[in-house]
Amino acid sequence: MFEVQVVNRKYAHHILTLLRNKDSSQIEFRKGLVKLGRILGMEIAEDMETEEAVVETPLGVKVKGIRIKDMDNTIIVTVLRAAWPLTEGLIKVFYNARQGVIAAKRVEEKGMQNYEFEIEVSYVKMPSVTPNDVVIISDVMVATGSTLSRILDEVVKKGRAKKYYIASILSTPVAVAKLRDKADELGVDLKMYAIWIDPEVNQKGYIVPGLGDAGDRAFGS
């Protein structure tokens, strides 16, 4: 099962516009990713089930509240390197999350064939995943979807979660179609949150209008 949801919040689109601006500085860009990571985390939390929780306040009064059931069994997987600040925002929401890191890169020298890049995975460090867990994959730019398809292969090797989320800033129709097929192939329940879906991927594999090379803009080229 695959679903995609864009974030319908003025503040998120205000920050996205700052990120798109070629004149935004490295610090502004990185801080923008942290802000959007927190918003994506809030959106994902909104999708989760809650249960009743009773606590006693310092005034000795018992009061009914709620807790998000999966708050303590969430795993965040960061796709290096641009997603690092995005994860910093996500972790503000999922404060008890276990974390994994995957380094993957497109083999750009071989070019893009039919909106597909060969992906080189050089490092995978993941906690084990149980059927009680929810996995959130943090990746800023989901252009052709080649990287994320490969990341999903790696993530499911560590055990099956009950639900998978993707937290991203921009994606494209090409990537959405690819991820839908990948979710079917793997038999996983996958929901992608993006701040926006841009219309195109150019011949070099960049999202258009996009925001350029997110890794370089966040950390320097």
Ligand SMILES: O=P(O)(O)OC[C@H]1O[C@H](OP(=O)(O)OP(=O)(O)O)[C@H](O)[C@@H]1O
């Ligand atoms: O959907 P795809 O076409 O596979 O492209 C998406 C990938 O490209 C970007 O990483 P990038 O190669 O720019 O690496 P970096 O973050 O390390 O700079 C992005 O963060 C994704 O991981």
Ligand SMILES: O=c1cc[nH]c(=O)[nH]1
């Ligand atoms: O537009 C794009 C596509 C992939 N990676 C980026 O950083 N930007």
